[in-house]
Amino acid sequence: LKNPDGKRLIIRKTTVAYAAAELLQKAITIAPLSANKISLDNFVVRTKKWHHRPSSAADIVGVDMISEKLSLTIIDPSDLGRSSSRDAEEDAGRNLVVSISSCLPRSSDSGFEQIKESTICHLFGILLYQIYSNLDPFLENKLEGNEPTLLDHGGVKTEKGGLRLTYSTLRELGSPPNICMLVQNFAEGNLPSPRNTYFSLKEGSDDLHLLLRQPNKLLFTSNAPEDGYLRLRLQKNKLYGRDHEVSLISDAFSTVCVGESVALFVGGFSGSGKTSLVESVMASVNASGGYVLAQKFDQLSRGGPLLELISAFDRLCVLIQSRTSPQDLQIIVDRLTETFGVDLSLLRRLLPKVDVLVPPSTKFGQQIPGQDGTRMNLQSVCFILQHFIRAVSSKSHPVMIFLDDLQWSNSMTLKVIQHILGASNCLFVGSYRNNEVSPNHAVFRLMKELEASKQCSVQKLILDGVKCEDLNTLVSDALCLFPRVTRGLSSIIHEKTEGNPFFFLEFLRSLVDRGLLQYSMGLERWEWDEDLIRLEKITNNVLFLLANKMSRMRMEVQMALKVLSSFGNEVNEKIITYLNTTSQFVDILSGVEEAISDGFVSRVGEPLCYVFVHDKVREAAYSLIPDDAKDDFHCMLGEALRSISKGDGLDDNTVITIADQINHNLDALRQSSPSMRLEVASLNYMAGVAAMSRSDNDTASAYLSVSLQLLPDDHWQSSYRLSLKLYIATAKVACSSGYMDKSDAALKVIFKEATSLEDKLEAYYLYVNLLHSQERGEEAHTTCQDVLAQLGEKIPEYVTPEESEKMIQETIMIISGLSEEKLLKLKEADENSQTVMRFICLMGTVSYFSKPELLPYLNLRSIQLTMENGLCKYSLNGLVGISIVLCNVTALPKECVQLGYKIGALGMAMLQSHFEYSELKSRVNHTYSYVLQHSDPVQKCAERARKGYGFGITSGDTVFAFFNANGEIRYSILAGA
Helix, strand or coil: CCCCCHHHHHHHHHHHHHHHHHHHHHHHHHHCCCCCCEEEECCCEECCCCCCCCCCHHHEEEEEEEECCCEEEEEEHHHCCCCCCCCHHHCCCCCCCCCCCCCCCCCCCCCCCCCCHHHHHHHHHHHHHHHHHHCCCCCCCCCCCCCCCEEEECEECCCCEEEEEEHHHHHHHHCCCHHHHHHHHHCCCCCCCCCCCCCCCHHHHHHHHHHHCCHHHHHCCCCCCCEEECCCCCCCCCCCCCCCHHHHHHHHHHEEEEECCEEEEEECCCCCCCCHHHHHHHHHHCCCCCCEEECCCCCCCCCHHHHHHHHHHHHHHHHHHHHHHHHHCCCCHHHHHHHHHHHHHHHHCHHHHHHHHCCCCCCCCCCCCCCCCCCCHHHHHHHHHHHHHHCCCCCCCCCEEEECCHHHHHHHHHHHHHHHHHCCEEEEEEECCCCCCCCHHHHHHHHHHHHHHHHCCCEEEECCCCCHHEEEEEEEHHHHHHHHHHHHHHHHHHHHHCHHHHHHHHHHHHHHHCCCCCEEECCEEEEEEEEHHHCCCCCCCHHHHHHHHHCCCCHHHHHHHHHHHHHHCCCHHHHHHHHHHHCCHHHHHHHHHHHHHCCEEEECCCCCCCEECCHHHHHHHHCCHHHHHHHHHHHHHHHHHHHHCCCCCCHHHHHHHHHHHHHHHHHHHHHHHHHHHHHHHHHHHHHHHHHHHHHHHHHHHHHHHHHHCCCCCCCHHHHHHHHHHHHHHHHHHHHCCCHHHHHHHHHHHHHHHCCCHHHHHHHHHHHHHHHHHHHHHHHHHHHHHHHHHHHHCCCCCCCCHHHHHHHHHHHHHHHCCCCCCHHHCCEEECHHHHHHHHHHHHHHHHHHCCCCCHHHHHHHHHHHHHHHHHHHHHHHHHHHHHHHHHHHCCCCCHHHHHHHHHHHHHHHHHHHHCCCCCCCCHHHHHHHHHHCCCCCHHHHHHHHHHHHHHHHHCCCCCCHHHHHHHHHHHHHHHHHC
């Protein structure tokens, strides 16, 4: 069979056998048969090319009768001519012509008795033997009466002298095992209670048809052990019994391709095939030009579901860049630039890999560390990701978001998904274990809210057990045997596993491991005893089967499985490489490779990650660690990673991974040495900052809380810088999450313990915002005034009209000849000057509510300081602010009003084209709308306010986002919208 010609001959002979079986079935329907031997003739196999013999089953077009009537001859065995010549073999598959008599059956008077179909099957088996062997089975004595030839493995003569056909003869002639079995099952049709024997021609004809349809599986696949290991021939990426469900997901994707959003929720028990179902349509999504964003949530992951979701969107940027043509990629880049403008800096902060789509450009001004000013929150994340999806998803390139195991997600994560589904051309598929979620879980709230809002189509799908017939196809594929042969085995396993696909498969594998399903080297096929398997007791928990199998593996492999499972469902290859350099885990890489070879783990993705093939496999591996030793094991992993990675520039994900492991045993950490506690505290601070950068404030708060617990009692003296950074971060996270009391407490600790004004500035800035949000305007104003006084800038309590008029005239003289070119030629303000300007800008926001009469002074002073000390981003607020003053003071001449328009437009142009900072965008847009309303149509003012709302939500400036929203409504009403 290694010879292509040999394979073609087998195909041709099988085609003839199938055609003969079909003709014989039709003959039986015409009249009952009487005889003890069968011969068929007068048909031809048609191929695609008449002058070539068929090279594969695909070349065969059909089978034709030569005469008009179906012809079948029942003859005596003694009249059968010998036809084993080379010519007959050459003609097999193209033309089989012997002789033809009559289409009428012999009557009982002719000396023949009417025979049963089982005997006909036996006689047909004799014919098949002749076709495949080219030998005459009747070598010595002709058969007598209704006692047909038997078929076994012995080749021993019967008592009456007839020679038994031998199964081994076909094997020795090179026939595939399934051909040998098929011939045997036909020829033994007359034996009492034979195993797998054909009792109808239809059964046999169906199997012959399967041989032609699946030759690689049933004819030419070797089941012999590879590398000394017995392996089932499992079909990768083949889904069994889920055709209807696949079509539902495919139809949902088709709906998205016409411009709608669809949310599909897939529920089911663990192992029911939820992940495999969704993954089965991913290839077609990719082939259709779509982008698949997939993320699996994990019970062990402490990084936070929101952080994992944002990381998945970050990976989407790389996917889009790698799978999009230059033309389509430019369209996406243009959309992103149009949507975010200079606010791309905030998109980069959330999704750093967006740089592969829109490379960063050099902008005027540099950000002062710790003075970004933006406080991104959950609303910011929702708004940014929604607009990101709108920019990258289209009818021709829709995005499919697949979130697996939603039972481990949280309300914040699903809130983001709800907002994203407001974007067009998006398919969301979420899977969850419906037996592990309570009725009030966030996933059910999401379903209800989506249905109520009608912002997208909502579909629900529950996966039950797969039918026995479909799982029998799986067994047939795995064993490379006819489905007819494996049906009994499949029925037993289906009953024990209730049709759960993963459980079913693992039980099948366990039968191999325990020797209840064995490969016969003599028969070259799998064998089993159904009675023994039926007696097997089985737990309803697949973990028992998996853990039992793992416990018999080498200790190095068990250790690798324990380590991998401790990190969750997947772990970056870099982490395992780190561990392999330590003394405790020096052989872990070899163990991981063996785990991959055994089918427990796979290596996927870019960067490379080790991923368990199923979450139940991960749970089984994790169960190898005793419950009372799990925390110590995690801590040991974390400490090994922390020690070996010292000095390396660790990325955020690695920092979080190490912190997660060490934090499993906080009690032990509290008892460790001061230096160890300090290092872990610093590590958790870094993890908290990493979570803050992705706006996952809950996760950040957890890391920062651990860090605070591990600080020594004298940390303000022994670890001043870490303490200062840690308390500021804690205050920011608490404020962004709405925990104002916690933020206030952290800030007051800083005011008490910090040793200089410079160290307190960031805390003061946050404190003023905190007071302002609590409508404590007088306190906020006083605090700003005190800080500015300490910085050398004294702000008066009150400005007289005369003083204000004088400042206006002085400022007009300064800015009258100002242009964008001259503005850009100004030097950049130093750090102290920028800090002063920052607090003046903040004081302007506070004064807007508490002391509006001070606003003109603050704007004018900002311009003066800019011209004296240099340009910074806060100068723009002054430029737009002074334009309001010039446009709204009625006593000023018309030239001053025109100057106001000019300066305001100059400030907006600078904001749009020369700065990447987004802290001021919302307030500057709101301010500038008061200038536009004197010169531009209200529709333009409404558009400006709408953009200002977006800027505010994106940057976390909810106050001015609210103002802009009010402005948009007001202008839209005035415009008659």
